[in-house]
Amino acid sequence: MTEHLHLLHILHELQQKHRYISEESICEVAAQLSLPVSQVRAVVAFYAFFYSTPCGHYHILFSNCTSCGYRAGGTDLIRMLSQKLSVNIGQTRKDGQLSIHETSCIGMCDHGASLLINGVPLIHLDSEKIEQITDLIEADKPLNEWPLDWFHIKDHIYKRGLLLEGDLPAGDGLRAMLARGREETLTEITQSKLRGRGGAGFSTGLKWHLCQQATGEAHYVVCNADEGEPGTFKDRMLLQQHADALLEGMTICAYVIGAYQGFIYLRGEYRYLLPHLQATLLHRRKLGLLGTAILGQTGFDFDIDIVVGAGAYICGEESALIESLEGKPGIPRSRPPFPVAHGYLGQPTVVNNVETFIAATHIVCNGSEWFTAAGTTESTGSKLLSISGDCAAPGIYEYSFGVTIQQVLEECGADNVQAVQVGGPAGTLLDQTAFHRQIAFEDVGTGGSFMIFNRERDILAIIHQFAAFFAHESCGFCTPCRVGTTLLKQGLNKIIIGQGARNDMAELQRVSELVRRYSHCGLGHTAANPILDGLQHFPQAFEQQLTQYDFTARFELDAALQEARQLTQHDDKGAHLKQEGD
């Protein structure tokens, strides 16, 4: 298996072993894999879960998502823990015992404030648990002696539809496909009008057809399990509970396009799912559903490797994902050519979302009419929503496309709702005048994230959190996104701290539009959405923070002189600029 030789996996092992990746290790790995030192160094620098200085014995990553982040319960838990353990956020304590950092959404949004400790999710955090964690760390208790239920990730499924209602026995999809034959199967997928569930909504049938028609030395099937959009956790559940249907969908795709090798690209935050997925793969090989001569069919050979990411939202973009599969930084490629013709190792490749493959398996079993009976004309079938934020029952809800936002809000027990963020920070921020709109590709599209904010929430703080997320996750390839996302974060901050003037709102609008229009990939095209939506639907959230001036400086002049006062040891009235009202 090439899995063990994958650069990301080797670096993960080193990170586990030494708690960082030294320059020496970088050179050794480069030699071992015959790669340029610069490539290994660039990969270490790119992925958030690789460190160039040692992390602590307990390495803690608090999610900073609005739903599973350290402020989700109202208290600033990261500050609390760092104070109790006397360590600065973003640093390793001098004795090497622990380090505390922030990370982007870890997909635990139905479990409240959560963190990763040495890579393992720990959920339902509150002040009391922070106290207990403090004691356990100071007592040097190994993680396997911590309370087991802290690590038990339950799935909350509140509404089942087409995909979640029935369970398909392993192999049924493949047998149905072989009965239909290759072309008939593709026709069925095409007629189902299935569209990509990751959010972009490209026709799955067309994608498979284009890849099948593309010439190459080999074809590949890739499952995008890099569920990084904040507020999305439906793939976490699908990987845990419906892995067979997923692997079956990938195998069906392989048969249709003529692939022998497939990959699951699993986000690093979900590494804890790896043993389960590997066991499922093994089981399917034993059943003859993977490997050579699948179901006794000579020439039907296909197997799947799992590659685990290392903390990079951008790798959810399909061409960045392919770069990462190839052991490189996740920088999106220029398109065209598209992955269907020029993907993994330059060969024709289908990249589909977890939910898309599972839907494909069901369609092959039940037929396209069964699928098109649900949903709207342009958005057939169902969509799994990951609902989180201010509601009584956060969890997974499967709805037929076309459901209104109002209906969703009622069913998950949300009231006093100020705003809904559909599709995550990259999606759409809606106020209550838009709650009659429908979840559908032709109306409000979503990859699954559905975050609810009630009237007690500070919308501007949420938008700032999203802006910080994009600045952190920008790959840095193109000018507008690399610089623009940082400028947007700073521009919002200026307003939040009360230094903003009306001109700063216009400036946010201007830079947002530039980032949206001129960026290289989907990340940049959507990074300014929360700001643009916020300016349009929640202008008062910005306005109430403004000073009365048309323009103010980014800094406060008197505060900027603090360092000079310290150096000269003068802090009397004469050392201060005249303040208003003096």
Next chain:
Amino acid sequence: MMTAPEPNLIRIDDREIPFVHGETIMDAALAADVYIPHLCHFPGITPQGNCKLCTVEVDGKPLTACTSPAAAGQQIRNNIPELNEARKVLTQMLFIEGNHICPSCEKTGNCALQAMAYHLGMLHQHFPQQFPEREVDASHPTIMLDRIRCILCSLCVRASQEVDGKNVFAIAGRGIHASLIVNTASGKLVDSDLEPSDLAARICPVGAILIKEHGYDAPIGKRIFDQHKISEIGLEKIYIAGAKSDDS
């Protein structure tokens, strides 16, 4: 019925321009003496499209001219106020991202970033300076690397790989923390096989890669962009020569 073969023509602003199959919009434009502002493109080197200055509107859609294939019948807008304004803002972003000390930079007058700012009528940097901390590498006896002036165009990376047959540079890091790195165990330029005559050492559009011991060979007033406009086509040859050391 016979149909006439599709003429291989695109329209850029008010001009019909021929192209050969396989050419990009940028290739076709340069061949026809039409200037599309760019910083990360260099003829003969695989385009990447990272600076985004060459963004044009192709049938209403923004695309980078350097990476987009020309296709018959494309209606392209290039030299229009909206695009030039965006290009100016992108240039401002490149200025504030690093630390561009024009008056004291050896590259002044020979610098494409500076010339672009003049070309686009950029009168100030507008955005707050970011003041990143990026390491200077003065280890190499004849070539100096000042990363604070780097605009991450990756021309040196590509020139080294594609033209020099070496692999001296790469870009590492994410987002605003991206920076140019050297492909040696020490990370230092001195341990690389870079030579002053390499295209990678001469292609830098800004003052990030400088040939040592050749400061101000051409006096201010007689430098490339004192005598040429950046919008002139085919400046690359002069550009390369301008940065060339005497012994190469």
